[in-house]
Amino acid sequence: MYFGADYYPEEWPRQRWHEDAHLMADAGFNVVRLGELAWALLEPEPGRYDFSWLDDAVALLHEHGISTIMGTPTTTAPPWMVDLDPDVLRVDENGQRMVYGSWGNFCLNSPAFRLRSAIIARAMARHYGGNEAVIAWQIDNEFGVFDRARCYCERCAEAFRKWLRERYGSLAALNKAWGTSFWSHIYTRWEQIPIPRRTHTKHNPGLLLDYARFCSETTRSYLQLQAGVVREEAPRQPLTHNFLAAAYTHLDLFALAAELDVAGWDNYVPNARWVDAALSHELFRSLKRQPFWVLEQQCSYPQWPPYANLERGLARLLTYQGVAHGADGILYFRWRTGLIGAEQYHAGILPHDGRPGRVYEEIRTIGQELRQLEPLLAGALPRAQVACIVDYDSLWALEFQPHNDSLGDPWSYHRPWYRALRLQHLACDFVQPAGDLSPYRLIIAPALAVVSEEAVRNLRSFVENGGVLVLTVRSGSKDVHSRMVDKPLPGLLAPLAGATVREFDSRPAGAEVAIRFTAEEWAEEEARAALWFELLEPEGASVVARYGSGLYEGGAAVTWQPVGRGGVLYVGCLGDEVSERLLPALLRRSGVRAPVAIAAPEQVEVAIREGPAGRAVFLLNHSDAAREAHLQGPGEDALTGERLNGEVVLGPYGVRVLRM
Numbered sequence: 001m002y003f004g005a006d007y008y009p010e011e012w013p014r015q016r017w018h019e020d021a022h023l024m025a026d027a028g029f030n031v032v033r034l035g036e037l038a039w040a041l042l043e044p045e046p047g048r049y050d051f052s053w054l055d056d057a058v059a060l061l062h063e064h065g066i067s068t069i070m071g072t073p074t075t076t077a078p079p080w081m082v083d084l085d086p087d088v089l090r091v092d093e094n095g096q097r098m099v100y101g102s103w104g105n106f107c108l109n110s111p112a113f114r115l116r117s118a119i120i121a122r123a124m125a126r127h128y129g130g131n132e133a134v135i136a137w138q139i140d141n142e143f144g145v146f147d148r149a150r151c152y153c154e155r156c157a158e159a160f161r162k163w164l165r166e167r168y169g170s171l172a173a174l175n176k177a178w179g180t181s182f183w184s185h186i187y188t189r190w191e192q193i194p195i196p197r198r199t200h201t202k203h204n205p206g207l208l209l210d211y212a213r214f215c216s217e218t219t220r221s222y223l224q225l226q227a228g229v230v231r232e233e234a235p236r237q238p239l240t241h242n243f244l245a246a247a248y249t250h251l252d253l254f255a256l257a258a259e260l261d262v263a264g265w266d267n268y269v270p271n272a273r274w275v276d277a278a279l280s281h282e283l284f285r286s287l288k289r290q291p292f293w294v295l296e297q298q299c300s301y302p303q304w305p306p307y308a309n310l311e312r313g314l315a316r317l318l319t320y321q322g323v324a325h326g327a328d329g330i331l332y333f334r335w336r337t338g339l340i341g342a343e344q345y346h347a348g349i350l351p352h353d354g355r356p357g358r359v360y361e362e363i364r365t366i367g368q369e370l371r372q373l374e375p376l377l378a379g380a381l382p383r384a385q386v387a388c389i390v391d392y393d394s395l396w397a398l399e400f401q402p403h404n405d406s407l408g409d410p411w412s413y414h415r416p417w418y419r420a421l422r423l424q425h426l427a428c429d430f431v432q433p434a435g436d437l438s439p440y441r442l443i444i445a446p447a448l449a450v451v452s453e454e455a456v457r458n459l460r461s462f463v464e465n466g467g468v469l470v471l472t473v474r475s476g477s478k479d480v481h482s483r484m485v486d487k488p489l490p491g492l493l494a495p496l497a498g499a500t501v502r503e504f505d506s507r508p509a510g511a512e513v514a515i516r517f518t519a520e521e522w523a524e525e526e527a528r529a530a531l532w533f534e535l536l537e538p539e540g541a542s543v544v545a546r547y548g549s550g551l552y553e554g555g556a557a558v559t560w561q562p563v564g565r566g567g568v569l570y571v572g573c574l575g576d577e578v579s580e581r582l583l584p585a586l587l588r589r590s591g592v593r594a595p596v597a598i599a600a601p602e603q604v605e606v607a608i609r610e611g612p613a614g615r616a617v618f619l620l621n622h623s624d625a626a627r628e629a630h631l632q633g634p635g636e637d638a639l640t641g642e643r644l645n646g647e648v649v650l651g652p653y654g655v656r657v658l659r660m
Ligand code: GLA
Pocket: 141, 142, 266, 296, 303, 333, 343, 346
């Protein structure tokens, strides 16, 4: 387990480094991340390097038992980069070029930027490739933040047209694919195709979807460029990157993670949305089906609203939540709150004055605990029998056409299902539509709008072999060019569903409609649905629930069709209650059971890692009041040794790790 912080020795006098290293070691740190913001100090002018200060920091920390994850510093290009390419700065959706300043606002298609990025990455990797204190590389920093993956400059427009040319071969093919006869957009020269800057109403959905793909591929190729040179010079050190939470959808995380050895993310999710943090942890575990790292873990007050400090115990809770879902590296952002620069109001473990205090003590306790838990956690991971399908084409298609203000975040379709699974204490993997589904018994494919024949084959064979599949609203509605399909929905998935969508209706938040289940084996109580309603017509499937009121009163809302040894549930509406009510029946039908039986209130998360030393059961109280959980079987508190059965009390934001 790696445990540490993001450290900026360049901001502090050398005489302080010793004390920092000492305090870190005392807090149980074995790793820091260095270098990712320091390009100007490492290469003050093009081709002139100074690694001496960083060498000294790496060595000093190593003497204290602390290794380094080295960041390539390419999000913080020095001013000289603008001298080399005045157009290196990103252009936003309004066509406005950024001014120099801030960070990460560079065009990833700038040849000069790509060249200089590769040069600094190579120079660093050559320098540190053989250094045993450097245990991994973080390439760049937070791809995809602040819209940085989507540049709208002229050069990107040209590159986009070239990309389209390779994809479509001819304008005739492109015009046909995008359906450009609508609004007379028929292109007769490639140069006419716009990059989708702001216009007073909408762009063509085919153009937007291709632009999203192009942008994600641009970032991927930029990552690939750096990863390639670092691997050449430093073949023994694994590569990682600190992405943002799942909700940042500009990048196809599966494609980008394929370039890396360890998936990583930055966890700044506020506590009120602990289910979202859990979802991101599980997504990052799923990207490589391996333990992942949290490269920036919030530990105190952030520099954005609500600006508020974390409550006592919350840094510990957030840390354990990551560990519970399979993180085997946690680094806090940042070691000490800065005295200089734009982030003076973003707190680290140590306050401005450098005196260890409340946060440091909390982190130090976690460090001791994690060392104690090491034998139990070694080789242990959550074992998911359930997976949710994630498809970036579908997320993008729905991002551009939410058709409902409350569905602007395309993860909205996943969230109710993920939440229901989490409340049942079940681990959930995320997998692509054509991915390996064999480890799972239950697959949930929320709003799989863009669906390929290959995906349909994969889902069909999963179901025929005994799996249970859940399809939901808007599935199968789009082709790969984001055109609506001409078949009854769910399009290519209709034969699996055994039902088609007669009509759909989207209503603003608050307009709720109850659905009633036709049999108690599905659910006893009715459920409130909201936002999106589909009127289903069974074609072989049986009706599981009907609308109790509204436009489709009496019509089918949910259907079930047995297929092969398994079956398919089509859920034509949305809502936390809908997912919550249906899940138990789905678990029974698919034979999925939580590995341990624990009754816990909604705010107490239960997550389980299983490994050679047994089960580590994490009880995580996400509320600010004490809560009780109820074990149905004996366990032992892995930290205190206390033997437990029945009632277990958790303090506000309290955590217990049980061996069961
Ligand atoms: C991001 C960046 C960090 C820092 C933090 C806090 O995650 O990667 O460099 O800016 O946010 O603002």
